[in-house]
Amino acid sequence: MVRRRPLLCQQNDPGSIRQKPREACLPVGRDRGVTNGSFYLSCARVNCMTDFKVQILTPDAILPAKDNPTDAGIDIFTNESYTLAPAERHLFTTGIAVEFSDGHVALLWDRSGLGSKGIHRLAGVIDSGYRGEWKVALVNLSDQPYEIKAGDKIIQCVLQKFEPVEITEVEALAESARAATGFGSSGR
Template identity: 45%
Template structure:
């Protein structure tokens, strides 16, 4: 699938790092390093602008290595970029650790997955079909 992109950053275009990767790494595009304090959140620019085809979204997800090693996540994970959005892609990072985390231009801060989606059409009814789960919610199947 071809996706139109404008790259105003100092970085190369997002790319798949392995043959079977679902996500492409997004890199920070900064004028100066950002120091993300513990429990602080900041919007990190990427310098990228995309034009997705109708029926697709770009999901912005945390990088597992940043989460595990440094406690860095994304507040609204996964973030969604809709097909009609034309602004700069920015990533809302949060520092869940007890240490300051430095972000520099070129650092891989998130991953982007392009996904097809459907439009729902509501059909209002008075009752729903029964299932074996029923209304069982949070924790209803236990831990073990």
């Protein structure tokens, strides 16, 4: 039997380098700890912490943040200014690289404020093994130019657990009540 050390997290005292078991950690919103020069955010639930380790790649990058400890989304900021013309898409830089646990995926979702103005993301899946700079593809679906400034929140990231998938080729699929219907076949 393999014995594992208890998972540790930084104490709430920013001047302390001592660690304590995660079970003893208080729920936090913007818990920031430093490990090997990288920052991390910890989820707010006690006994259920998933590290979100962030490496700052450029001096103008902003550490991702959560406004409320119970929010699912982690706000991601851009470090560049750019005006999106109507129907234009642009790949925004963030100046950060991120590490999180295997068995999780980072899903990028529109921020409601930008979405209501016609600004939407074009891609939204980041796998746990990716270690490059996070970039965010946005498109302007409105009929007006939209200015995004360095330091703006441009996307929200939700970490989600997923089940491993084994891909298997088969001759035929099992029958189902729905079969191959889709594209509005069940109503409008």
